[in-house]
Amino acid sequence: MPSFVRHLLLIVAPLIAAFAILPGVYDNHLLLFNFVIFLILAQGVNIIYGFTGYLPFGYVGFFGAGAYGFAIMVMHFQTPAPLAVLVAGVVGVLLGLLLTPLLRLSGAYFAIANLAAALAVLHFVANPALESITKGPYGVALNGTFNPTLAYVGAVIILALTLGIVVFLRNSSFGMALQAVREDAVSAAMAGVNVVKMRVIAWLASALVAGLAGGVFAWYVSVFYPDNVFSNDFSIFAIVFALFGGVATIMGPIVGVLILYGVYNLIGFTTPQYFQLIYGVLIMALVLFLPAGLVSLATRRGWNVP
Amino acid sequence: MSPDAKPILTVNGLVKRFGGFHALDGLSFHVSSGEILGLVGPNGSGKTTAINVISGLYAPDDGTLTYDGASIGGLASHKLVHRGINRTFQIPKPFLSLTVRQNVEVALAYGRVGVAPPKLSDLLEQYHLAEFADRPAADLNSSQQKMLDLVRALATRPRLLLLDELAAGLNPTELDWIAGHIKALAQSGLAIIVVEHLMGFIEQITDRVIVMNAGKEIFEGTLAVAVKVPQVIEVFLGGEHGA
Ligand SMILES: Nc1ncnc2c1ncn2[C@@H]1O[C@H](COP(=O)(O)OP(=O)(O)OP(=O)(O)O)[C@@H](O)[C@H]1O
Ligand SMILES: [Mg+2]
Numbered sequence: 001m002p003s004f005v006r007h008l009l010l011i012v013a014p015l016i017a018a019f020a021i022l023p024g025v026y027d028n029h030l031l032l033f034n035f036v037i038f039l040i041l042a043q044g045v046n047i048i049y050g051f052t053g054y055l056p057f058g059y060v061g062f063f064g065a066g067a068y069g070f071a072i073m074v075m076h077f078q079t080p081a082p083l084a085v086l087v088a089g090v091v092g093v094l095l096g097l098l099l100t101p102l103l104r105l106s107g108a109y110f111a112i113a114n115l116a117a118a119l120a121v122l123h124f125v126a127n128p129a130l131e132s133i134t135k136g137p138y139g140v141a142l143n144g145t146f147n148p149t150l151a152y153v154g155a156v157i158i159l160a161l162t163l164g165i166v167v168f169l170r171n172s173s174f175g176m177a178l179q180a181v182r183e184d185a186v187s188a189a190m191a192g193v194n195v196v197k198m199r200v201i202a203w204l205a206s207a208l209v210a211g212l213a214g215g216v217f218a219w220y221v222s223v224f225y226p227d228n229v230f231s232n233d234f235s236i237f238a239i240v241f242a243l244f245g246g247v248a249t250i251m252g253p254i255v256g257v258l259i260l261y262g263v264y265n266l267i268g269f270t271t272p273q274y275f276q277l278i279y280g281v282l283i284m285a286l287v288l289f290l291p292a293g294l295v296s297l298a299t300r301r302g303w304n305v306p
Numbered sequence: 307m308s309p310d311a312k313p314i315l316t317v318n319g320l321v322k323r324f325g326g327f328h329a330l331d332g333l334s335f336h337v338s339s340g341e342i343l344g345l346v347g348p349n350g351s352g353k354t355t356a357i358n359v360i361s362g363l364y365a366p367d368d369g370t371l372t373y374d375g376a377s378i379g380g381l382a383s384h385k386l387v388h389r390g391i392n393r394t395f396q397i398p399k400p401f402l403s404l405t406v407r408q409n410v411e412v413a414l415a416y417g418r419v420g421v422a423p424p425k426l427s428d429l430l431e432q433y434h435l436a437e438f439a440d441r442p443a444a445d446l447n448s449s450q451q452k453m454l455d456l457v458r459a460l461a462t463r464p465r466l467l468l469l470d471e472l473a474a475g476l477n478p479t480e481l482d483w484i485a486g487h488i489k490a491l492a493q494s495g496l497a498i499i500v501v502e503h504l505m506g507f508i509e510q511i512t513d514r515v516i517v518m519n520a521g522k523e524i525f526e527g528t529l530a531v532a533v534k535v536p537q538v539i540e541v542f543l544g545g546e547h548g549a
Contacts, residue, residue, distance in 0.1 A: 173412065189387070
C-alpha cells in the first residue's frame with residue numbers, strides 16, 4: 001500500500017470519523033469545535049513552519065481576515081454561509097499574497113514582521129472609519145447564518161482538507177523539496193528546486209487553511225469583535241501545539257493539540273487557580289527537554305513517525 | 307591538452323564586487339566539454355566567488371558568462387541547474403536533517419528535465435554512501451558530506467561541473483580514488499572546473515590550469531609551465547599551500 005494511502009486510512013480517516021461522531025455522544029460541542037479549529041491551525045503552522053522553517057507569529061492575521069471575509073460577505077452580499085467560508089479562504093490567500101515580501105526575511109525578523117502584519121490587519125479592520133464595512137471596533141452579529149451544527153460539519157471538512165495537504169507534503173517529492181529548502185535554500189536551488197516558488201506555495205496553502213478556519217469560526221460563533229478573531233492567542237496556541245507534537249510530520253501537531261489542548265481544558269475545569277502555572281511549566285519542560293517535539297521520542301529511536 | 311571543441315563555458319571580463327571590494331576583477335577563461343580545468347590561486351583570490359557567480363548564487367556586476375551559446379549571467383541557480391550546470395561547496399551543504407537518500411532524491415526529482423536521471427543506488431554505491439543511505443546527512447563526516455554534495459550534483463546530470471576543494475581533507479588513497487572518478491566523468495563528456503590547493507592533485511587530473519590572483523587570471527596553461535612563471539611563483543611565495 002503506498003504510504004499516502006496508509007496515512008489517509010490510518011490517520012486522517014479515523015480522526016475525521018471521530019470528530020464526525022463525537023457530537024452525538026459528547027455534549028460540549030463548542031469544545032469539540034475548538035479542537036477542530038486548533039487542529040486546523042496547528043497543521044497550518046506545520047505547513048509553513050514544519051516544511052519551510054518560517055515561524056508565523058502573526059498566523060492569526062489570516063484567521064481574522066478570513067472571519068471578516070465571511071462576515072462581510074454575509075452582511076453586505078447575503079452570501080450563503082458555505083460560500084462565504086470559501087471566500088474567507090480566498091481572503092486568507094489574498095492576504096498571503098500581499099505578505100509574500102515577508103518571505104525575504106528569515107528567522108526572528110520574519111516572525112516579528114508577521115506579527116506586525118497581523119496587528120496591522122487587526123487595526124485596519126477595527127478602524128472606526130470602516131464601520132460601514134466591517135462594523136469597526138463594535139463587532140459583528142451575523143444572526144441570519146447562525147447554524148452551529150452545519151458550521152461544525154464545515155470545520156471538519158476543512159480539517160480533512162488540511163490533513164490532506166499535510167499528507168501530500170509528507171509523501172511527495174514536493175514536500176521533500178520544501179524541507180530541503182528549509183534545511184538549505186542554496187543547496188535546494190542546486191538540486192534544481194525553484195526556492196521562491198516553493199516557499200510562496202507553502203505560504204499560501206498555510207494562509208488558505210487559516211482563512212477557511214477563520215470563516216468557519218465566524219459562522220459558528222456568529223457574534224465577535226476584532227479582538228476575538230485577531231487574538232494572538234490563536235497564533236501562540238497553534239504554534240505551541242504544533243511544536244509540542246513535532247512539526248514536519250502528520251502525527252505531531254495532532255498529538256500536540258489532543259494532549260495540550262486536552263490538558264488545557266482539563267486544568268481549566270478542575271483547578272483553574274493553578275491553570276497558568278501548570279500550563280507554563282508544562283511548556284517550559286517541553287522546550288527544555290524535547291525541543292523537537294514529542295515525536296522526537298520515537299524518531300530518536302530510529303522509528304519513522306508519519 | 308584541452309580538446310579543441312568549442313568551449314561550453316566562456317567567462318569574459320567577469321566582475322563581482324562586495325561593497326567597494328572587487329572579489330572578481332575582470333576574470334576571463336573558458337572550458338570545453340570533456341576537459342578538466344584547474345582553478346588555482348592563493349586564499350581570497352576569488353576562486354569560490356567565480357564558482358558562485360557561474361552557478362547563479364550571485365549575479366555578476368560586469369562581464370559576460372556564455373554557456374552553450376547563450377548568455378547566463380544573473381540567471382537563477384535552479385534555472386542553471388536545469389541547463390546542466392552544477393557544483394559542490396567548499397564547506398559542504400547537505401540537507402542535514404534529511405536522510406542521505408532523500409538528499410539525492412530531491413535532486414533526482416527536481417534536476418534537469420528531459421534527461422533520464424541516473425540510478426540512485428549506483429550513485430550512492432560509487433561514492434561510498436550506500437551504507438549511510440537511510441541515516442540523516444548530519445551523521446556523515448565532512449568528506450562524506452562533500453561526496454554527498456557531489457552525488458547531489460551528479461543526480462541532476464550536469465554538463466558543466468564545478469568542484470570547490472572537493473579533495474581537501476581526503477587521505478592519499480581517497481585522493482587517488484576521487485581523481486579516478488573525476489577523470490571518468492570528464493571522459494564521459496562533462497566539462498569540469500576543479501578548485502584545489504593540493505598541487506599534486508591538480509597535476510594528476512587537470513588538462514590545463516588558470517592561476518588567479520586578486521580576482522583575475524594571471525596565467526593560463528599547464529601546471530608544469532605555470533610553476534616556472536615568475537609572476538605565479540611570486541603570488542604563491544610565502545603562501546601556506548605548497549605542492
Ligand atoms: N559574500 C561575500 N561578502 C563579502 N566578501 C566576500 C564574500 N564572498 C567572498 N568575499 C571576499 O572575496 C574575496 C574572495 O573570496 P573567495 O572565497 O572567492 O576566495 P577563494 O579564492 O575561494 O579563497 P580560498 O582559497 O580561501 O577558498 C575574499 O576576500 C572574501 O573575503
Ligand atoms: Mg574558496
